[in-house]
Amino acid sequence: MADGTILEMNRTYGDILHISNQSGVFRKNVFDILISDNAAQNFATVLQQADLKYFETQVCCTDDVVIWVLIRWQVVKDKDGGFKYYDCSMIDVTDRKNSEVALKSAHDNLEHIVDVRTQELVAANQELLATLDSLKKTQTQLVQTEKMASLGSLVAGIAHEINTPLGVSVTAASYLQQRTDEFIRFYADDKLDAQYLEDYVQDASEAVSIITPNLMRAAQLVKSFKQVSVDQSSAERRIFNIKQYLGEIVVSLRPNLKKTNIVLTVNCPDDLNWDGFPGAFAQIVTNLIMNSLAHAYEPDSVGTITIGIERYNENNLIFSYTDDGKGMDQDVLAKIFDPFFTTRRGVGSGLGLYILYNIVTQQFGGSVDCVSELGKGSKFTMCWALNAPLSVKEK
Incomplete structure (x- = not known):
């Protein structure tokens, strides 16, 4: 009926509502089974609409x-078109x-899990970025320290070398x-006489x-040292003669x-x-020579180091460096360009060839390769x- 009174129901309807005796609910109101006032109000509203409607609710x-x-x-509707009941x-x-x-x-x-995980990943990423930045700064400092250590060794050697000609000159x-x-x-x-004057x-x-x-x-030693030391502490570029500079x-x-x-050739x-x-x-040249002196030869060994550089074509240079020292096995060879890798702790920092690799590949935009065998x-x-x-x- 229009007021929601239940006139008739089939068995399926009764099964849905768990009604064992269907006759017991005849003439009862549909609003009695709706569990909330809001649901009843909504249902009452839609009952006023004539079109076919669907309504989901709890009962x-x-x-x-x-x-x-x-x-x-x-x-x-009835035969006259008036309201009869709701189906x-x-x-x-x-x-x-x-x-x-x-x-x-x-x-x-x-x-929620994604939000929490995202926040954790963002925090972890920020921490990783901070760590990476710190590592880059540390790397820069270590490379600079290695350069300064190399320069310091150069200063000590030159000072000792200059002492000989200066000592002779002073005498x-x-x-x-x-x-x-x-x-x-x-x-x-x-x-004064002629003999004394003579x-x-x-x-x-x-x-x-x-x-x-x-x-x-x-003076030549000082000039060479001054040029090399100034260049090693500077990143400036210029055009220079390679053979003269190698000298x-x-x-x-x-x-x-x-x-x-x-013997160096x-x-x-x-x-x-x-x-x-x-x-x-x-x-590069300094690191290669010092690396050979430290690792390739025993103190009393006789050997030859050969440096060769030439045009590869119109646009490139080929630089080769060879020593006839002890050589390396393949496990060591695979790690020589890794930072801090060294076969003799206490002799070096393990950064010499790492610096060389970065200079050639990054600053020069080139390539570097090494072949070696034990003995x-x-x-x-x-x-x-x-x-x-x-x-x-x-740039």
């Missing part, structure tokens, strides 16, 4: 079990609604000063012949080589110039462009 069965149902209702059907959708609730709960729980100059003072006294006392001139000439080449040698590097490393029985065209970074280039020495082959890539500062 209370006769045994007080609450279920979800989908109600379809439609107005049935309603009901479907139990409790299982579907429970599944929807469970799915929504699982979805909400999953969203000769002291002797010349002594003879000159004596000459002045003889001249003042009018005691002896003085000869002694002075010998002293000058000793002082001049030794001071020139010291300056070798001079600066002579103190280290003099302590060994190692350089093969390079006289006219080969490079538009690049002399400091980084000197670092057969090692060979490094590097290739980079005749015109080095622009640095970050230049």
